[in-house]
Amino acid sequence: MTNRLDDAAFAQFASDQRESLLGAAYLMYARLGRAEDVVEAALASLYRTWPGAEPGQRVLSAILLCHPGRLVQPWRHVDQFELVDVTDEPPPAGVVADLASLDDDTRRVVILRQFLELPPAQTAVVLGLPLARVAQLAENGVRQLVEQDPDRADEQRLAAQLRGATWGIRMAARGSGTSDLHNGRLLVRRTLLRRGLVVVAGLLTVLLVVTQSPTSRTLAEAPVSSTSTAAVSVLSARAACDVAQPPCRLEVLRDWRTEMTEIIRSHLDPGQVYFSGYADSTKGLYASEAFWRGQGGALSLDVVPRGSGATEIYLQVATSRSFAVRCGSLTFHTCTRRNFPEGFTYALTRTTTPAEGTEVQLALGTVEVVTLVARNTSSGPELEVTSADLRGLATDPRLRLPPR
Numbered sequence: 001m002t003n004r005l006d007d008a009a010f011a012q013f014a015s016d017q018r019e020s021l022l023g024a025a026y027l028m029y030a031r032l033g034r035a036e037d038v039v040e041a042a043l044a045s046l047y048r049t050w051p052g053a054e055p056g057q058r059v060l061s062a063i064l065l066c067h068p069g070r071l072v073q074p075w076r077h078v079d080q081f082e083l084v085d086v087t088d089e090p091p092p093a094g095v096v097a098d099l100a101s102l103d104d105d106t107r108r109v110v111i112l113r114q115f116l117e118l119p120p121a122q123t124a125v126v127l128g129l130p131l132a133r134v135a136q137l138a139e140n141g142v143r144q145l146v147e148q149d150p151d152r153a154d155e156q157r158l159a160a161q162l163r164g165a166t167w168g169i170r171m172a173a174r175g176s177g178t179s180d181l182h183n184g185r186l187l188v189r190r191t192l193l194r195r196g197l198v199v200v201a202g203l204l205t206v207l208l209v210v211t212q213s214p215t216s217r218t219l220a221e222a223p224v225s226s227t228s229t230a231a232v233s234v235l236s237a238r239a240a241c242d243v244a245q246p247p248c249r250l251e252v253l254r255d256w257r258t259e260m261t262e263i264i265r266s267h268l269d270p271g272q273v274y275f276s277g278y279a280d281s282t283k284g285l286y287a288s289e290a291f292w293r294g295q296g297g298a299l300s301l302d303v304v305p306r307g308s309g310a311t312e313i314y315l316q317v318a319t320s321r322s323f324a325v326r327c328g329s330l331t332f333h334t335c336t337r338r339n340f341p342e343g344f345t346y347a348l349t350r351t352t353t354p355a356e357g358t359e360v361q362l363a364l365g366t367v368e369v370v371t372l373v374a375r376n377t378s379s380g381p382e383l384e385v386t387s388a389d390l391r392g393l394a395t396d397p398r399l400r401l402p403p404r
Helices: 004-029 032-048 055-064 094-100 104-115 120-127 131-148 155-171 177-212 214-221 246-268 289-293 387-394
Strands: 275-279 298-305 311-318 335-339 344-349 358-364 369-376
Touching: 004 032, 004 055, 004 094, 004 104, 004 155, 004 177, 032 055, 032 177, 055 104, 055 120, 094 104, 094 131, 094 155, 104 120, 104 131, 104 155, 120 131, 131 155, 246 275, 246 298, 246 311, 246 387, 344 387, 358 387, 369 387
Parallel strands: none
Antiparallel strands: 275 298, 298 311, 311 369, 335 344, 344 358, 358 369
């Protein structure tokens, strides 16, 4: 719960950031009314966890990854409303229209890199994308915009066009830091009114599924061993080479990510129709340099969809909790932890679908920690996967780190 100083700081933050946030939202959704609704909802939601870490990154993520038709705005006395295209606003033109022709991920990257001038690493964090993919999307986006207007070959000219297209929008921004504080308080009160029922129902559901599902009984009767036969694969052959040498390390990492992708697809996409493969980075959130030196660490990957699919699966396997990503940090949700006498621990968000962003983390005593996240990164077709599916996948004994 915030105090008066926190409230004042939030109101000042909202006031300071509102113009740039509204500009980014307008470039993303190409409608002023829609952009204003998205910014209002994102700032109100931010208040619930204020101050928290990196509020600027969190609110940008909420705005650019938003599903406008699912906004919750209790200050308008309704739970949900559907945004439609019937509007008195003129259709977008110029760079805004050209930007709207890009796919969602590319548009998000261009907005963050060219309009807000965020560095690549910060852009990757805001969107939950690998750094290498951010670079590729930025290059593709600028190239497509230059094809539509050669003057944009000068990136300063492109940035100026984006700022110019949003200038009037930003100057006419409705609301204020004070109104955002009011909206946030209303959202908190609404949450508190429902929290009792939600917590009870959520915990009962988690307890019922975890303690009575076949996967949880298997864990209780036969704890998974890191040396289980099921965990042995062609990766064992790679252990003979020297992972201190970059070529060997890259081969081990490539083979491991390929195998992890196939395991995930066997659980979540058995028909092999939704996912196209994996995306990764060689550092940061996706690889720990210390891991290769035997000092503990984690490796990760994203299993990415084909074409216009929306849902990505993030997998991280860490040598211990100290190297695992904090549960909830990738979807900005709170995780509930439950310990079981058999020696395993689940931490999971109360969200259940990729549209909300759902996370599951499984720690089996001293065995490696497995984290799985299902989240939508665009507005395309969503994969039908739930947190229960992720819990089942997390127990697969083949989700282990490669030998080194």
